[in-house]
Amino acid sequence: MIGLACIATAATAQKGKVSSATNYLMTKDYDGAKEAIDAALVNEKSANWPKTYIVASKVYATLAEQGKAEDGIEKSKEYLEKAIELDKAGEEGGKNAGKFAKEIQVSLLSYMPILENYAISSFNNKNYNRSLVGFETYLWASSKQTNYSEVNDTLSMYNAALAAYLSENYNKAEEYFGKAIQYNYGGSKTVIYRHEALTFVKDSAKIEDNLKSGFLKYPTDQSILTTLIQYYLTSSQNDAALEYLNKAVEMDGTNPSFYYARGVLKESINIDEAIVDYNKSLELDPKFFNSLFNLGAVYYNKGVAKTSEASGLRDNKEFDKAMAEAESWFKQSLPYLEKAYEVSPNDPKVLDSLKGLYYRFDMQDKYNEVVAKLKEL
Numbered sequence: 001m002i003g004l005a006c007i008a009t010a011a012t013a014q015k016g017k018v019s020s021a022t023n024y025l026m027t028k029d030y031d032g033a034k035e036a037i038d039a040a041l042v043n044e045k046s047a048n049w050p051k052t053y054i055v056a057s058k059v060y061a062t063l064a065e066q067g068k069a070e071d072g073i074e075k076s077k078e079y080l081e082k083a084i085e086l087d088k089a090g091e092e093g094g095k096n097a098g099k100f101a102k103e104i105q106v107s108l109l110s111y112m113p114i115l116e117n118y119a120i121s122s123f124n125n126k127n128y129n130r131s132l133v134g135f136e137t138y139l140w141a142s143s144k145q146t147n148y149s150e151v152n153d154t155l156s157m158y159n160a161a162l163a164a165y166l167s168e169n170y171n172k173a174e175e176y177f178g179k180a181i182q183y184n185y186g187g188s189k190t191v192i193y194r195h196e197a198l199t200f201v202k203d204s205a206k207i208e209d210n211l212k213s214g215f216l217k218y219p220t221d222q223s224i225l226t227t228l229i230q231y232y233l234t235s236s237q238n239d240a241a242l243e244y245l246n247k248a249v250e251m252d253g254t255n256p257s258f259y260y261a262r263g264v265l266k267e268s269i270n271i272d273e274a275i276v277d278y279n280k281s282l283e284l285d286p287k288f289f290n291s292l293f294n295l296g297a298v299y300y301n302k303g304v305a306k307t308s309e310a311s312g313l314r315d316n317k318e319f320d321k322a323m324a325e326a327e328s329w330f331k332q333s334l335p336y337l338e339k340a341y342e343v344s345p346n347d348p349k350v351l352d353s354l355k356g357l358y359y360r361f362d363m364q365d366k367y368n369e370v371v372a373k374l375k376e377l
Contacts, residue, residue: 015046018055025059030068033059050100053083054107061114073118073130077137080107084144105146112141119159128167135160154185161190165197173197174206181214188214188221195227207231215244222252229261238265256281260291271298289343293350296336300353303329330357341370348377 017040024033037059040046057080064072083104090097119134135156142153161176177194180186186193191214198207211228218224225248232241245262252258263277275298281291303326310322334357340350351370358367 015040015049015051017043018046018049018052021055021059025062030059030063030066034063034068048086050083050087051103053079053086054100054103057083057107057111061111061118065114065118073115073133073137076111077140080104080111080141083107108141108144112138115141116156119163123159123163126166128163129169131163132160132167132169132172135163150179151183154180154183157183158186158190161193161197165193168200170197170200174201174203178210181210181217184217188218188224191218191224192227195231204235220251222248222255225251226257233261233265238268241265254284256284256288256291259284260288260294263291263294267294267298274298286339287343289340289347292336292340292343293347296333296340296353299329299333299336300357303327303333330360333357334361345373346377348374351377 017036021033021036021040024030024036037052037056040052041056046052057076059076060069060072060079061076062072063069064076069075083100087100087104088097090099115134115138119131119138122128122131122134138156139153139160142148142156143150157176158180161173161180164170164173164176174194174197177186177190177197180190181194191210194210195207195214198210208231211224211231214224215221215228225244229241229244229248232238232244242262242265245258245265248255248258249262259277259281263274263281266274266277275295278291278295278298281288282295285291306322306326306329310319310326313319313322333353337350337353337357340347341354344350351374355367355370355374358364358370
């Protein structure tokens with residue numbers, strides 16, 4: 001009897017460490033709470049008691065919140081997972097299984113605000129790795145709630161994605177942005193953020209799917225459409241790019257960049273249609289540099305091509321006719337390139353083109369001007 005009494009007292013003493021840890025937390029004696037719970041975690045009398053891990057989770061979450069444990073959030077989750085595991089298993093033979101289920105639910109409810117505050121505080125302090133840990137653990141804790149519904153966590157998914165993106169964890173960023181998109185959170189900007197993350201990941205299949213599905217979801221959003229067009233252009237999928245450019249023009253016929261981009265594509269298909277698009281772009285914005293330069297280049301290149309053709313002609317009349325036509329193309333090129341020069345006076349491509357034209361037309365003063373400008377660059 002005496003021996004049994006001693007064993008019971010020892011067990012109670014060790015479990016008393018768990019109660020002490022709780023009391024220390026209440027009095028904000030964080031070091032005392034840590035010392036007490038650490039002792040309970042390693043003692044065989046309390047090491048397999050779910051309550052030990054419920055309290056250990058609280059202690060380490062609080063330590064993390066107070067800046068006293070760098071890995072406190074990870075440990076708090078680990079301990080709460082252990083509490084759930086032990087409670088489901090119960091004692092030998094499954095006895096008392098689920099005894100702490102309600103307490104675990106209460107603990108989860110009190111745990112989540114700590115995680116949220118930790119994640120937000122870390123984010124505001126630009127410690128994005130720790131912020132991601134906080135938001136991910138918050139999402140885990142939320143998923144353990146009774147009657148859990150993922151749709152309620154879209155804000156935290158989005159925040160986790162931002163933290164992941166800013167910590168350059170692009171795989172997780174695209175994953176969480178993708179989940180937020182499923183629930184229509186964040187609108188079109190979420191699609192663009194995911195696109196940027198996927199670009200770093202270099203997942204071309206997902207890049208295209210994300211933008212196409214984003215365009216279907218937000219068909220009036222120009223940022224998604226222009227990003228999709230740019231993706232097709234840079235990946236040399238010209239037919240697809242042209243299809244979406246046509247849609248872009250239908251959506252907004254007042255955007256000069258759409259006509260310019262379509263003109264670029266059409267240069268290799270139908271040069272006359274490209275010229276129409278460049279001119280339309282300039283009707284909308286007379287100072288649209290890219291259209292000015294490209295239209296000047298189109299006419300300039302026509303002149304070069306005609307000059308090359310003339311060099312192979314032996315008939316003097318045919319030669320003179322071809323050279324006159326070449327001269328006409330060069331003259332058409334000049335005003336567009338001069339306007340491009342006004343818009344962007346330090347562009348070397350423009351200066352080089354003008355240098356050749358001024359030399360051809362014996363415009364010595366202007367020739368000297370652009371030569372001097374090129375030397376300054």
